[in-house]
Amino acid sequence: MKENVHILNHPMFEHKIAMLRDINTRPGVFRQIVREIGFLEAYEALRDIDTVTTTVTTPLEKTDRQLIDGSKLCFVSIMRAGLEMAAGARDLLPSASEGFIAMARDEVTFKPHLSYVKLPRTIAEKKAIILDPMLATAGSSIAAVKKLIEHGVKPYAFCCIIAAPEGIKAFSEAFPDIPLYVGCLDRCLNEKAYILPGLGDAGDRIYGTND
Ligand code: PRP
Ligand code: URA
Numbered sequence: 001m002k003e004n005v006h007i008l009n010h011p012m013f014e015h016k017i018a019m020l021r022d023i024n025t026r027p028g029v030f031r032q033i034v035r036e037i038g039f040l041e042a043y044e045a046l047r048d049i050d051t052v053t054t055t056v057t058t059p060l061e062k063t064d065r066q067l068i069d070g071s072k073l074c075f076v077s078i079m080r081a082g083l084e085m086a087a088g089a090r091d092l093l094p095s096a097s098e099g100f101i102a103m104a105r106d107e108v109t110f111k112p113h114l115s116y117v118k119l120p121r122t123i124a125e126k127k128a129i130i131l132d133p134m135l136a137t138a139g140s141s142i143a144a145v146k147k148l149i150e151h152g153v154k155p156y157a158f159c160c161i162i163a164a165p166e167g168i169k170a171f172s173e174a175f176p177d178i179p180l181y182v183g184c185l186d187r188c189l190n191e192k193a194y195i196l197p198g199l200g201d202a203g204d205r206i207y208g209t210n211d
Helices: 011-021 027-045 082-092 139-150 165-174 202-207
Strands: 005-007 052-057 062-067 073-079 097-105 112-118 127-131 157-163 180-185
Touching: 011 027, 011 157, 011 180, 027 082, 027 127, 027 157, 027 180, 027 202, 073 082, 073 139, 082 097, 082 127, 082 157, 097 139, 112 139, 127 139, 139 157, 139 165, 157 165, 165 180
Parallel strands: 005 180, 073 097, 073 127, 127 157, 157 180
Antiparallel strands: 052 062, 097 112
């Protein structure tokens, strides 16, 4: 595994992702878990983020402490499914700004179709963390990174919940210097480019659109 690929082998990820995989997990609970994983993965991705020394006045004295400047960060969700992960990242650091890239995979070619981009005006001055639950062929994530590069920002990290080996290979060959955070590495893709064992269509599971 490449040095920039972080598979977050932790019982808490395994536990929460097992609940997402379960076909009986309904959208309300599914959304909540996706949000919790978004929180935890953003926490991991921010492990080495710069801090600024700030004087804090406690009830007893002044002390110089380290704070993260949220205005220098942007959580970028790949819609639809990334929105709920970004909600978790927002819970972690509410002062960060947010960006949105809407993308849908063609069911036959598996290529992503971009339909909407909204980024902060000063995105080029921020560290951008992309969130999307699924890294399958990596077509969507690679297209999202290219879009950010067009706007002058090389993403700081990419976070996903489940990845296929094919997607990790494609992403890390395209962008070897962008750290990839993966909740769980699955076995392979099927003939429809779905991840096995996976969790199905993340957007449909989150929003109940397969009902
Ligand atoms: C899913 C997922 C990723 C993409 C991953 O979105 O959220 O964006 O598929 O597949 P890839 O790595 O092969 O590109 P989808 O296109 O199904 O849209 P949705 O979020 O609206 O469900
Ligand atoms: N997109 C999903 O939502 N699930 C997969 O398994 C692959 C792509």
